[in-house]
Amino acid sequence: KAGVTQTPRYLIKTRGQQVTLSCSPISGHRSVSWYQQTPGQGLQFLFEYFSETQRNKGNFPGRFSGRQFSNSRSEMNVSTLELGDSALYLCASSPRTSGGKETQYFGPGTRLLVL
Amino acid sequence: AQSVTQLDSQVPVFEEAPVELRCNYSSSVSVYLFWYVQYPNQGLQLLLKYLSGSTLVKGINGFEAEFNKSQTSFHLRKPSVHISDTAEYFCAVTPYNFNKFYFGSGTKLNVKP
Numbered sequence: 357k358a359g360v361t362q363t364p365r366y367l368i369k370t371r372g373q374q375v376t377l378s379c380s381p382i383s384g385h386r387s388v389s390w391y392q393q394t395p396g397q398g399l400q401f402l403f404e405y406f407s408e409t410q411r412n413k414g415n416f417p418g419r420f421s422g423r424q425f426s427n428s429r430s431e432m433n434v435s436t437l438e439l440g441d442s443a444l445y446l447c448a449s450s451p452r453t454s455g456g457k458e459t460q461y462f463g464p465g466t467r468l469l470v471l
Numbered sequence: 472a473q474s475v476t477q478l479d480s481q482v483p484v485f486e487e488a489p490v491e492l493r494c495n496y497s498s499s500v501s502v503y504l505f506w507y508v509q510y511p512n513q514g515l516q517l518l519l520k521y522l523s524g525s526t527l528v529k530g531i532n533g534f535e536a537e538f539n540k541s542q543t544s545f546h547l548r549k550p551s552v553h554i555s556d557t558a559e560y561f562c563a564v565t566p567y568n569f570n571k572f573y574f575g576s577g578t579k580l581n582v583k584p
Contacts, residue, residue: 360514389572391572391574399561399563399574399577400574401571401573404571406570411570412570412571414571446514458570459517459520460517460570460572461517462514463514464512464513465514
């Protein structure tokens, strides 16, 4: 099976702009989670989508949003970018059939630089 | 609320030496425990996980971890490391019935020849 794919891999934006990141989960996986990774804050959970619905949410401002499509692909949007949004954004997928027991499979990430 | 503490931000070790990466967690509910590894410019890869049963869990690449409920610890060990083990290692917990992972701050393992 193909792994989790994320596009684009690298992105440069300026403050105030918005950005959309894409994630394609492993075939058959219905849950997609997003994480932000920064040197200062480490790995932080953004949100999880399952069956096109947001099921869990982390402590991020409303500028961070996401959605999931019927084919389980997910997009994450960040509006009004700030310098502090520069990070590696990781997407992870899982079957989500047995709660937290499942392994989350991570994509390679999208590295966002905000200037 | 859940939190994960990885006590060592960096661990230097010589090749073929044993290593232990420490992880302690705090949670008001029961959790599952995981160790992930991240190689440079890559995503995270699962090393091993503890769900229930035997407290000693074996994973890939010769790693193992022991769950200690009384000390709320889940330390990762390898008896003999290789240069290729140089990477960053993350401990994570997720509450039962939730698909929300809480990660530690990571430990950079630097294996020297």
